[in-house]
Amino acid sequence: MPNFSPLTLCISATSFAISQFLFHVGSCRLSTRFTCGFTKLNAKQKIEWNSRTVSTIHAAVVGCFCLYILVYDDAVNKDPVWGNPFMVKLNVAITSGYLISDLLLIICYWKAIGDKYFVTHHVAALYAYYYVLGEGMLPYFGNFRLLAEFSTPFVNQRWFFEVLGYPKHSLPNMVNGVLMTVVFFIVRIAVIPTYYTRVFSTFGTEAFHRLGLGAQCAWIISSVSLDIMNVMWMMKITKGCYKVLYHTDGVLTKTQKNGKAE
Structure with missing residues (x-):
């Protein structure tokens, strides 16, 4: 029988509420102050912009908390299966609230931000985090998965540059891509x-x-599923980065040759 503590439920609910507030109100206010390009976006682009803004803020908070736990939480590191999960529960509760919020937004705005891979990712993560929050199981592994959030701001920034009209071969875009x-x-x-x-x-x-069969299956299946998607995304990102850098090298070489010919 799962035992969700009032504290973790409160944190999840707060995370959900903050995520919703940032999407519907906070992102618009922040974005209009940082770039005039936001006001020029169409309705669909603004929906995705707001979604990615929330994603970036969540990733920064959870990623730093995750790293702190991996470095300083001795109980979790010594016993990865049953170590004291208090700190991890707090971090996972933040993520769970965000994931539920994002799933709701994906469903409500499917035409703008609907993506079956993101739905699969969110459901698999929530399935695994259910055991961390409800049973205190696998705190080390539940927290370890959150290291992945460090890449999220760069992925989102790539989209921000693209929608704002930055050329693919502009320096900010290339630096962020690498x-x-x-x-x-x-x-x-x-x-x-x-x-x-x-x-x-x-x-x-x-x-x-x-752990029991249920938790064992949730752990292994969700881990493998997430990593298969990570490998697929890595392949796409690597190909995209290679194309940009290779094209740039080709342009530079052609320019140099033309310069010598002159």
Whole structure:
């Protein structure tokens, strides 16, 4: 029987409410102050802009909290399956509130921001976080997955540049593109061996058997599903980054040749 503490429920509800407020009110006010380009967007673009603004703020908060826990929470690091989950629950509660809010927005504004992969991602994450919040299980692994949020601001910034009309080969766009590719690889792909090494080390232990079949399936299925999507996204991002850099090299080479010919 899951045991959701009043504190985590309150944090999830607060996170949901703040996410909704930022989408409907906060993003518009902030964006009009930082760039005049926001007012020139059409209704569909503004919906996605607001959604990505909320996503960026959530990623910054949760990512920093996640890193703090991985570095300083000894109880969770020593016992990844049943370590004291208090700090992790707080972080996961923030994320759960945001995910539920984002799912609601995706459904309500499907024509503008509907994406079956994001729905799959959110549902898989919430399925796994149910066990972290309700049972206090797998705190280390639940928190570890949130490292991926560090790549989100760069992914969103790429879209911001695109919708504001920045050329693909402009310096800000290229710098962000390279950073996005590197950070995405580090926090979503390069960490896969470390993550699954820790997963496999728990197999067969008493702590693992205590989880029960339901939690074990939720853990493994959601982890594999999320990583398959991460690999697919990584391939797309790498191809896009390569095309931009390769095209730029080609333009520079052609320019240099023309200069020599002259």
